[in-house]
Amino acid sequence: MQTEKVVDYIVNWLKDYATNAGMKGFVIGVSGGIDSAVTSTLCAKTGLELLCLEMPIHQAPSQVSRAMNHIEWLQSNFDKVRMTQVNLTPVFDSLIESLPDVEDEESRFMSLANTRARLRMTSLYYFAALEKLLVAGTGNKVEDFGVGFYTKYGDGGVDLSPIADLLKSEVYAIGEYLGVNKEIIDAAPTDGLWGDDRTDEDQIGASYPELEWAMKMDDEGKTSDDFSGRKQEVFKIYKRFNSANKHKMIPIPICEIPETLL
Template sequence: MHTEKVVNYIVNWLKDYATKAGVNGFVIGISGGIDSAVTSTLCAKTGLNVLCIEMPIHQAASHVTRAQEHISHLKALFNNVSDTRTDLTPVFESFKNEVFFDGDQATVDMALANTRARLRMTTLYYYAGLYKLLVAGTGNKVEDFGVGFYTKYGDGGVDLSPIADLVKSEVYELGSYLNVPESIMKAQPSDGLFGDARSDEDQIGASYPELEWAMKMDDAGKTAEDFTGREKTVFNIYKRFNTSNKHKMISIPICEIPNNLL
C-alpha cells in the first residue's frame, strides 16, 4: 500500500466532502482503539474543526487511559482539535431502570451492549448538530463489510466512513505512518461495549489477520470444503458472522407496492 498517498487521498476526500456539505468539520468518538485514533488524525489533517469526544459507560480503565493519551497527543499536534467528555454511565443506568429484562443473560447483555453504542451515537449527533459537524465513522472494511461487527444505528450510525475501504492491517499501517501512540498500536482491538477488557477476538473467535484472509477467500469464491483445520474453522466463523449480519450491510428493505394496488 502507498501509505502516504492513501493518507493524502483520504484527507482530501474528507475536506472536499465537508466543504461541499457546508459544515465546519467533524465530530468523532474516541475509544482508545486504533480505528478511532487513525480516523481522528485523518480528520485533524484536513485543517477543519475536529471535536473528539470521550463517552465512557463503565469503561475499562485501560480504554480510558489510551483515549486520553491520544486526545492529548492530537491536541499537541493540531490547533484545530478540541475535546469534551460526556459520561454516559448515569444515562445508561437510568435506561436500565426503565426497561424490563426478559430472556437469558447473554441476550440481555448483548442488548445492553448495543444500547451503549446507540447512546454514544445520539451524543455524537447532538454535538454535530450543535456545532455544524459531520459524524465521522471509524469502521474498517472487515468490520463493516466482512463480519458486520458493529451496532446498527450505534457506531454504524455515521455521516461518512473514511477508513471503511481499508482492512485492519492497512489501518495499522496508517497508524504507524501517522505516529499514533504506541499504547494504542499494541492494544488488542476491543469494542468496549461490555465494561471490561475483552477483545474483539474473544468475541468473534478469530483474529483480524485471520478474518482478512477469510474475506479474501470468500471473495475468491472459496467454500469451507476447500480448507481443513484452523483455516476451515476461521472460514466458517467468518461466513457465520457475514450471513447473520448481512442485514447491516444492505439497504433497509422497502415493501414496494405494485402499481395495480395504488
C-alpha cells in the same frame, strides 16, 4: 499499499466532502482503539474543526487513558482539535432501571451492549447538529463489509466512513505512519461494549489477520470444503458472521407497493 498517498487521498476526500456540504468539520468518538485514533488523526489533518468526544460507560480505565492520551497528542499537533468528555454511565444506568426485567439474561446482556453504542451515537449527533459538524465513522473494511462487527444505528450510524475501504492491517500501517501512540498500536482490538477486558478476537473466535484472509478467500469464491484444520474453522467463522450480519451491510428493505394497488 502506498501509505502516504492513501493518507493524502483520504484527507483531501474528507476536506472536500465537508466543504461541499457546508460543514465546519467533524465530530468523532475516541475510544482508545486504533480505528478511532487513525480516523480522528485523518480528520485533524484536514485543518478543519475536530471535536473529539470521550464517552465512557463503565469503561475500563486503560481504554479511557488511551483515549485521553491520544486526544492530548492530537491537540499538541493540530490547532483545531477540541475535546469534550460526556460521562454516559449514569444515563446508561438510569435507562437500565427504567426497562422491564426479562427472563433471558443473555439476550438482555447483548441488547444492553448495543445500547451503549446507540447512546454514544445519539451524543455524537447532538454535538454534530449543535456545531454544524459531520459524524465521522471509524469502521474498517473487515468490520463493515466482512463480519458486520458493529452495532446497527450505533457505531454504524455515521455521516461518512473514511477508513471503511481499508483492511485492519492497513489501518495499523496508516496508524504507524501517522505516529499514533504505541500504546494504541499495541492494544488488543476491543469494541469496549461489555465493561470488561474481552477483545474482538474473544468474541469472534478469529483474529483480524485470519478474517482478512477468509474475506479474500470468500471473494475468490472459495468454500469451507477447500480448507481443513484451523483455516476451515476460520473460514466457517467468517461465513457465519457474514451471513448473520448481512442485514447491516445491505440497504434497508423497502416494501414496494405494486402499481396495480396504487
